[in-house]
Amino acid sequence: METRVLSGRELAQKVLEEAKRKVEKYVSCGRRSPGLAVILVGDDPASRIYVSKKHETCGKVGIRSFSYEFPENVGFDEIAECIHALNERDDVDGILVQLPLPERLRDRTNELINMIHPAKDVDGFHPYNVGLLAIGDNRGIKPCTPKGVMLLLDHYGIDVEGRDVVMVGASNIVGKPMALMLINRMATVSVCHIKTRCVSHFTKDADIVISATGVPHLIKKDMVKEGAVLIDVGISRVNGRVVGDVDFDGVMGHASAVTPVPGGVGPMTVAMLIENTLECYERREGLLNSN
Ligand code: NAD
Numbered sequence: 187m188e189t190r191v192l193s194g195r196e197l198a199q200k201v202l203e204e205a206k207r208k209v210e211k212y213v214s215c216g217r218r219s220p221g222l223a224v225i226l227v228g229d230d231p232a233s234r235i236y237v238s239k240k241h242e243t244c245g246k247v248g249i250r251s252f253s254y255e256f257p258e259n260v261g262f263d264e265i266a267e268c269i270h271a272l273n274e275r276d277d278v279d280g281i282l283v284q285l286p287l288p289e290r291l292r293d294r295t296n297e298l299i300n301m302i303h304p305a306k307d308v309d310g311f312h313p314y315n316v317g318l319l320a321i322g323d324n325r326g327i328k329p330c331t332p333k334g335v336m337l338l339l340d341h342y343g344i345d346v347e348g349r350d351v352v353m354v355g356a357s358n359i360v361g362k363p364m365a366l367m368l369i370n371r372m373a374t375v376s377v378c379h380i381k382t383r384c385v386s387h388f389t390k391d392a393d394i395v396i397s398a399t400g401v402p403h404l405i406k407k408d409m410v411k412e413g414a415v416l417i418d419v420g421i422s423r424v425n426g427r428v429v430g431d432v433d434f435d436g437v438m439g440h441a442s443a444v445t446p447v448p449g450g451v452g453p454m455t456v457a458m459l460i461e462n463t464l465e466c467y468e469r470r471e472g473l474l475n476s477n
């Protein structure tokens with residue numbers, strides 16, 4: 187069987203070009219540029235790379251980005267004050283706290299996320315936006331990675347309605363919101379996590395498997411049926427190489443489609459962050475449905 191490689195690069199580029207076109211249009215009409223504030227705590231090298239990519243992409247589409255960096259030993263209240271100040275600022279449409287936080291602050295992640303005004307919650311992690319997603323109300327801001335996966339599936343004509351989908355990984359950032367979006371689109375969804383006794387018991391009959399665990403090459407050929415669609419969200423480093431959760435080479439010729447790592451879901455996530463920032467701006471400026 188020929189395996190389609192579902193690249194996210196060109197689609198993400200198209201999303202960014204559309205965002206740039208909109209920003210240029212708004213600015214040429216005399217409006218201010220959209221603004222995104224990114225809070226980074228500590229010195230995690232991977233987080234630093236992700237944050238710089240976000241700033242760089244904002245620059246490319248004409249979104250102003252504001253950087254707030256705190257040392258690992260920062261007090262909780264100092265970050266909280268920063269969020270409160272950003273909530274009040276007119277020139278800031280989106281606020282995100284880069285996750286994961288350093289170990290010392292990790293169990294207070296939700297407390298910080300809850301402080302972000304839901305209308306500026308570009309990551310879609312605030313309980314208000316999570317709640318809207320859970321009840322299938324489209325007015326909320328949706329988390330970037332699962333939103334990017336849905337767009338990728340739609341773009342490649344992979345319909346999830348009525349299909350058996352297995353979500354491997356159940357984090358608040360990827361697995362849980364992904365499962366909700368799939369249910370909202372009438373897929374039959376199973377969710378596996380670290381305590382699942384036998385992941386392959388669920389994946390072997392699935393039409394679509396989405397994996398977000400960070401375990402390199404967890405999903406192998408013998409765990410999925412012939413013709414399955416495999417969406418790989420995982421990002422790990424093995425011997426200096428970036429690899430995903432799916433054994434990409436092993437599933438070639440067996441799966442009907444697979445996303446590459448890098449170049450699959452990753453670029454979609456950044457593109458969705460830009461789309462969400464623009465959406466927050468448009469709502470705050472009363473511009474929605476006027477383009
Ligand atoms: P997380 O650590 O918060 O969650 C991992 C989930 O996987 C948990 O639910 C855990 O129970 C489950 N899990 C771990 N090992 C497992 C196993 N052996 N079998 C079954 N389930 C297992 O991580 P996260 O933030 O959800 O990210 C997951 C992966 O996706 C990471 O590699 C991360 O770097 C990557 N990621 C990529 C993007 C992107 O844009 N491509 C975005 C976010 C996260």
